[in-house]
Amino acid sequence: MAGKKDEAIIEKLAEDVKKNNLIDPEYYKLYNVKSGLRNENGTGVLVGLTQVGAVHGYLVDIGEKVPDEGMLIYRGIDLKDIVSGFQKEKRHGYEEVSYLLLFGKLPTNSELDEYKQLLGRSRTLPRSFTENMILKNPCKDIMNKLQRSILVSYSYDENPDDISVKNMLRQSIELIARFPTIIAYGYQAKSHYFDNKSLFIHSPRPDLGTAENILHMIRPDNKYTEKEAELLDLSLVIHAEHGGGNNSAFATHVVSSTGTDTYSAISTAVGALKGPKHGGANLKVLKMIDNIKENINSWGDRGEIKDYLMKILKKEAFDKTGLVYGMGHAVYTLSDPRAIHLKKKANELAQEKGRMEEFELYKSVEELTVELFKEIKGPDAVISANVDFYSGFVYDMLNIPHELYTPLFAAARISGWCAHRIEQVVSDKKIMRPAYKNVIGKREYIEIAKR
Structure with a gap:
C-alpha cells in the first residue's frame, strides 16, 4: 500500500489523468462513432458472424426497433425446446447443451455418455495444482482466483500454444470439466483463510454431472437434494451461451483472432464477466x-x-x-x-x-x-x-454463498466461450483491428525547461 505522501501525489496525478482522458460526448455524434457499439435505436452494431448462439428480443421495421418476445437460440435450437426436452425426460441438461455448443449438433445417447465420461475423467486438477495455486495463494474474490488459475493451467499443459482444432478441443473439455473444481476449491480456500472456517477439499466425482459436482464440492457434508441439483442444472443451461455480441464472448473472439493460446483467451472472457455491468x-x-x-x-x-x-x-x-x-x-x-x-x-x-x-x-x-x-x-x-x-x-x-454467484455464471458460460473461440480460429483468419478516431489534434513538443 502507498504511504500518505505517495497517496497525495497519486491523488493529484489522478485529477490530471481524468481531465486528459475525458472525450467530449459531442465527438461521438460528429464522427458517427457508435458508443458501446450500439446504434442510435439501441440495436447492436453488426461486427461478426456466428453459428453458436443467437439472441432475439426485437424486430426492426424500416429502421425502427419494434419490441418482441425474447428467444435464446443454441445452434439453431430454441432454448425453450431444449429445456422442455430434457426436463420431460427427467434428466439434467447442461452436459447435453455443452456438447451441442461445442460440436454443433445434439448428441445421441452413446455420444452424450462418452462426453460425460470425458468430463468426469478431466475434473481432477493437475498434481500439486490445488496446493500451489489455490491453497497457498487464497483470494477473497473467486473470479480473480479463477482467472489466475486458468493462466497457470498453461504451465501444466505440455502443448499449450497449438491452436489446431483437436488441441483446442482437448483444452476446452479440460477447462469445462475443471471450472467447477477450481471455483469450489477457491471458495473453500477463501472461506478458510479469510473467514476462519474449516477447510473442506472434496474430490470431484466422475459419476456426477456438473451441477451435482458443484453442490458436492462446495458443501461440507456433500449433501444436496435432487430438486436443488435440478435447479442449479437449469441455471447452468440458461447461462451457457448468449450469442457472440455479449461482452465476454466478444472479448473471446477479439483475443482469439490474434492466434493466442486458449488459456489467454478464456482468462480474458472471465475478466470481462467479472465486471458488475456483465456477470455481477x-x-x-x-x-x-x-x-x-x-x-x-x-x-x-x-x-x-x-x-x-x-x-x-x-x-x-x-x-x-x-x-x-x-x-x-x-x-x-x-x-x-x-x-x-x-x-x-x-x-x-x-x-x-x-x-x-x-x-x-x-x-x-x-x-x-x-x-x-x-x-x-x-x-x-x-x-x-x-x-x-x-x-x-x-x-x-439453494444456500449458495454470494461469492460464488458470478463464478457459477462462468462455470456455465465456459462452454459457450470455448465454442466461440474455436469458431473464430476456424472461420476468420484476420486479426480484429477496428479503427479509432484521434480527436486531440496536433500539438507541439515543448522543451522541459519551458513547460
Missing part, C-alpha cells in the same frame, strides 16, 4: 431487494413498494443510480426467456423452502417497475425482468 448484476438485485425490505413496512403493500421504487428511479434511494437492477436488457424487450424459466422454478423452490412471501415481493417489484416505466416514459415503453432478477434469489434459496 444478480448480487446488485439481492442488495436492492434487501434495501427495499428495510424501507417498507409491509412486503405485501404494493402501494408502498411502488412509492419506494419511484424513489429509486428518481435517484433518491438505494445506491442513487436511478436503476432498478434486474430490470431491462440490451436486447430483450418484452421478455427474457431465461428469466421466465428461472421464475417458474423459483416459485416451486420458494414453496418448498417456505419463502413464498419473499417470492411475491420479487414479483411485485417486477410488475410495479413495468407499471412505473410506462407512467414515466409513456404507454408504449417496454421493460421486463432479465435473468439476473431471479437468479440471485434462486442461488440464495
Whole structure:
C-alpha cells in the first residue's frame, strides 16, 4: 500500500489523468462513432458472424426497433425446446447443451455418455495444482482466483500454444470439466483463510454431472437434494451461451483472432464477466431487494413498494443510480426467456423452502417497475425482468454463498466461450483491428525547461 505522501501525489496525478482522458460526448455524434457499439435505436452494431448462439428480443421495421418476445437460440435450437426436452425426460441438461455448443449438433445417447465420461475423467486438477495455486495463494474474490488459475493451467499443459482444432478441443473439455473444481476449491480456500472456517477439499466425482459436482464440492457434508441439483442444472443451461455480441464472448473472439493460446483467451472472457455491468448484476438485485425490505413496512403493500421504487428511479434511494437492477436488457424487450424459466422454478423452490412471501415481493417489484416505466416514459415503453432478477434469489434459496454467484455464471458460460473461440480460429483468419478516431489534434513538443 502507498504511504500518505505517495497517496497525495497519486491523488493529484489522478485529477490530471481524468481531465486528459475525458472525450467530449459531442465527438461521438460528429464522427458517427457508435458508443458501446450500439446504434442510435439501441440495436447492436453488426461486427461478426456466428453459428453458436443467437439472441432475439426485437424486430426492426424500416429502421425502427419494434419490441418482441425474447428467444435464446443454441445452434439453431430454441432454448425453450431444449429445456422442455430434457426436463420431460427427467434428466439434467447442461452436459447435453455443452456438447451441442461445442460440436454443433445434439448428441445421441452413446455420444452424450462418452462426453460425460470425458468430463468426469478431466475434473481432477493437475498434481500439486490445488496446493500451489489455490491453497497457498487464497483470494477473497473467486473470479480473480479463477482467472489466475486458468493462466497457470498453461504451465501444466505440455502443448499449450497449438491452436489446431483437436488441441483446442482437448483444452476446452479440460477447462469445462475443471471450472467447477477450481471455483469450489477457491471458495473453500477463501472461506478458510479469510473467514476462519474449516477447510473442506472434496474430490470431484466422475459419476456426477456438473451441477451435482458443484453442490458436492462446495458443501461440507456433500449433501444436496435432487430438486436443488435440478435447479442449479437449469441455471447452468440458461447461462451457457448468449450469442457472440455479449461482452465476454466478444472479448473471446477479439483475443482469439490474434492466434493466442486458449488459456489467454478464456482468462480474458472471465475478466470481462467479472465486471458488475456483465456477470455481477444478480448480487446488485439481492442488495436492492434487501434495501427495499428495510424501507417498507409491509412486503405485501404494493402501494408502498411502488412509492419506494419511484424513489429509486428518481435517484433518491438505494445506491442513487436511478436503476432498478434486474430490470431491462440490451436486447430483450418484452421478455427474457431465461428469466421466465428461472421464475417458474423459483416459485416451486420458494414453496418448498417456505419463502413464498419473499417470492411475491420479487414479483411485485417486477410488475410495479413495468407499471412505473410506462407512467414515466409513456404507454408504449417496454421493460421486463432479465435473468439476473431471479437468479440471485434462486442461488440464495439453494444456500449458495454470494461469492460464488458470478463464478457459477462462468462455470456455465465456459462452454459457450470455448465454442466461440474455436469458431473464430476456424472461420476468420484476420486479426480484429477496428479503427479509432484521434480527436486531440496536433500539438507541439515543448522543451522541459519551458513547460
